[in-house]
Amino acid sequence: MLKVTLAQTDLDGLTLTDRMKTIYRFMEKGRKKGTSLVLMSPFNDFDELLELVEGKNRFLTGTQDYPDIFLLLTAKSKGQLLAKLILEGEVVNEAFVTEGSKRLHYVRNIYGWEVFLNMSYSVPDIKIPNKSLICHFNLEKYCFKELNSMCGASFLINHVQDRSGSSFFHKGSYFELERECEKTETFCLGKVQTTYGVF
Numbered sequence: 001m002l003k004v005t006l007a008q009t010d011l012d013g014l015t016l017t018d019r020m021k022t023i024y025r026f027m028e029k030g031r032k033k034g035t036s037l038v039l040m041s042p043f044n045d046f047d048e049l050l051e052l053v054e055g056k057n058r059f060l061t062g063t064q065d066y067p068d069i070f071l072l073l074t075a076k077s078k079g080q081l082l083a084k085l086i087l088e089g090e091v092v093n094e095a096f097v098t099e100g101s102k103r104l105h106y107v108r109n110i111y112g113w114e115v116f117l118n119m120s121y122s123v124p125d126i127k128i129p130n131k132s133l134i135c136h137f138n139l140e141k142y143c144f145k146e147l148n149s150m151c152g153a154s155f156l157i158n159h160v161q162d163r164s165g166s167s168f169f170h171k172g173s174y175f176e177l178e179r180e181c182e183k184t185e186t187f188c189l190g191k192v193q194t195t196y197g198v199f
Contacts, residue, residue, distance in 0.1 A: 005030035007184045010041065020062065023059075030066075036069065050082075061089055069087075070086070070110055083107065104118055115132075116133070118137065
């Protein structure tokens with residue numbers, strides 16, 4: 001099983017110190033739930049993400065306090081997505097995806113689950129492994145049916161300026177985190193979920 005913590009918050013406009021504290025706070029919440037992967041809401045500016053992982057600040061060092069927890073940070077700006085996957089003080093993978101790209105971008109196998117990014121405007125019509133987690137960044141809510149018919153699990157992570165927040169789809173279940181609230185939810189992939197709920 002893979003536990004994923006989805007953090008819905010607005011990181012934009014915060015000082016570097018406040019960004020670090022906010023991310024650590026969500027990682028701590030995830031750790032208390034036994035999570036393996038923390039997904040943060042996207043930044044609106046590449047520079048705010050790069051400032052965290054480049055230079056001489058202590059952010060990466062601080063992630064060493066959360067062993068075995070992967071952290072996926074993303075920034076979406078001008079039709080492009082930048083992603084950094086972090087584990088125990090190191091950027092272990094990164095991706096740069098253009099809006100409208102019709103293919104899934106592979107991130108990494110995380111504890112037996114294949115993790116992908118999707119920046120297309122539709123659900124890719126391709127076969128994926130059953131144990132897959134796809135993070136969608138451009139889909140609209142009308143894609144619910146297609147998402148639920150896919151193998152694996154899907155997170156719909158909308159741009160923070162979008163009216164929608166973040167949503168999660170897994171085995172016919174649907175959960176939504178509203179944009180206006182700061183919230184974190186941890187989902188366990190691999191269990192059959194029978195609850196349909198909206199937070």
